[in-house]
Amino acid sequence: MNEKLLQYLWNFKIFNNFDFKDVQGNTLEILEFGTWNFDSGPDFLLGKIKTKDLVLVGNIELHVKSSDWIFHRHSGNPEFKNIIAHVVFIHDIEIEEFTDNNIPTLELKNYIDEKLLSKYQLLLEQTQFIPCEKIFDIKHLPVNFHEENLLKKLDVKSIEIEERLQTFKNNYEAVLFHQLAYAFGLKVNAPLFKQLAESINYTIFNKIRQNQTQLEALLFGMCNWLENPLDEQTTIWKREFEFLKKKYQLSETFIHPKFSKLRPPNFPTIRLSQLASLYHANQNLFSKLITAKNIDQLYFIFTKVAASEYWYNHYNFGKISPVQTEKRLTKDFIALILINAVLPLRYTYHKNTSASIVEDISTLYQNIPAENNTIIENWKSLGAHPKNALESQSLLYHYHHLCLTKNCLNCSIGLSLMKS
Template sequence: MNFPEDFLHYVWQFRSFDNNDLRTADGEDLKIIHQGFLNKNAGPDFNNSKIQIGETVWAGNVEIHIKSSDWLKHNHQSDASYENVILHVVYENDVEIKRIDGSILPVLELKNRIADELIQKYETLFFTLTDFPCIAQIQHVDRLIVDSFLSRTLIERFEQKSQVVVETLSELNGNWDETFYRFMARNFGFKVNALPFELFAKAIPQQIYGKHKDNSLQIEALVFGSAGFLNDNFEEEYPAELKKEFQFLQKKYNIKPIEVSIWKFMRMRPQNFPTLRLAQFAALILKANHLFSKVMEISRVAELRRLFENLPVNDFWKTHYHFKKETTEVSTQIGKTSVDNILLNTVALFLFAYGRHTGTPFYISRAIKLLESLPAEQNAITDKFTSAGVVMDNAFSSQGILQLKKQYCDEKKCLSCGIGIKILKQA
């Protein structure tokens, strides 16, 4: 026997044991009318259970342990919240348990009622050393069951991420535009430079750009200056002009640039250098100031994409990756994969978060439709699930997979996973 108490929760919840001729440890006939509902909070494991013992029908709670003596180890004998336990379900009944009032607690022992095959399958699933527990079995699970659980994990993922949005929204006194601007900036960092982009966005509020929306040089000066890139002496005209503009604007708005040293260039393709990303970000501000309002108004995915296409990036960046080195001409536009990333991680998230926060299902529906229109992500995690036979049609599925891996597979919560439960039921 090598399983935790959670396994017995599963066995009881789904009655995955021999239900014939059930008797308590005292030999009384026992009938399970309803096993109750799993309690995920403090207190007995199952609430609102209904059990017939002998001729009497009892309604109350059920507590589950590996051994009956665990009741004493957990100090339930002195906890009044366990006085309404009507049945103690254990794998092994090793000691008689009494309630606080001295009455004997009825016990159902499952030791000889759980199939060895089920225990072995659980141990194989739970103690696997592969990338995720059901890597060998998931391809045999009906796709409808897999997709259904991925829908649940996707919603879980976006609810968790939405909480972070709401926390930032609260810090910014309910300003959705500024909150969206902060998250959009972080997204432009694409993991490697996410933190520098976030700090840069905090250094210069979006409302300042609005005062200079008709002057591209000033917008670009505000962006690069706040990001800390205009402290050097420059020979070329464009960066020299940016520096001059920023020196004036910095004093006007009391801007404190972030440290340029926190930006990362190493082991990156030049097209992903933060300087080029900042140039694209400045161009996005020029093209669509107060972007959140526009995102909320646009329902067609093609139109959302166009917000991030054909950005008016300064021509300087066609031949530069940073201010002091010229290179061969390259595209200054955001690639399709990067646009998909922004639509997924910022636009869809904010549609969902706004819908949840304001109680407007319309925006949640739009977020889901947007995810369904985006291609599935390809990364180390999704690749492993694909190799195991999981079909991911779109970003809705791949986001669900990422949540599944993080919250269920990595935590070995197979007994809380719809896919894991189905695998065990196939025993």
């Protein structure tokens, strides 16, 4: 037992019965358990109890042992002046000031199911995936579990986006560029692609978007890939980059994306060319993404995006590939872009002006297939099979924000398991 768990049980009223008696044997009726206080002061505020035919209103303090009142130095602290009950797991000593002022002490040890304590201990044990995997049951997923998790995740993302908007003078198009670059980089190059996008003044990028050769030259040049041209096309890109560097006084800071551990279709050369193609083909990209009426319209914006002609038979500079194919964005890759870049920005843009944004954004996620990765596979092994991106995003959020930190006492699944 620890104090956090004791507070949790008190807040959610998880007891064998409520026929409480204080340590003196007097009937103690809890009329209001109080409001859980996460700041300094008593653990529960504005509680209400009935004892010895008296109704008392005030604060309730919880401890594992009665003696913790002394060890925590609450005596004499004005924040703890209005205590109407001392609730403990084990009553080990009498507290004189409570006895003198007829403040009841409630010992909870016999009101808590030992099986519940065993469950909690099991949650804290080392596990391969999530703390409750040994007792997890899909039926314990609460109603609206996925919808609530998605909204929490979007709110977290929205705060990050709003901070970036402040940094970049409320320029949504610039922040979209950064978000898309991050998504195009996938796991290996996401931070580097984002850094690359941030190192380019978006005004410059926007001015040259009608010239795909210059867009690629800018991106490739900022990666320092054009120093030693290997063929005619790389020579053209180098010439264009030197022109842009001189005209716009570009920074000499270079980014170095990684090729290792990547399949050729995900090489940074291909992904950056596709990013350039996306902007070249869509002169009003931000507006199109924000105003698209449904998921099909969003997908359509990306379906014709392909790396430039040079990459038809190349994956890297100067090396002709025996495999010749147009490097278009796949439907799975477009889904990742929508999930990780477009929809969070769309939610942020509309959340303060559209009453229906939560329903609209949920519908869009529901119309995207669920992701497939190691975490999702682990959830599937426990019986949680996400039907769409709304549910897979929910499970990913839950894993990263609650399961990894073993924050079971703030988990809706944990609450359901503890009560069962």
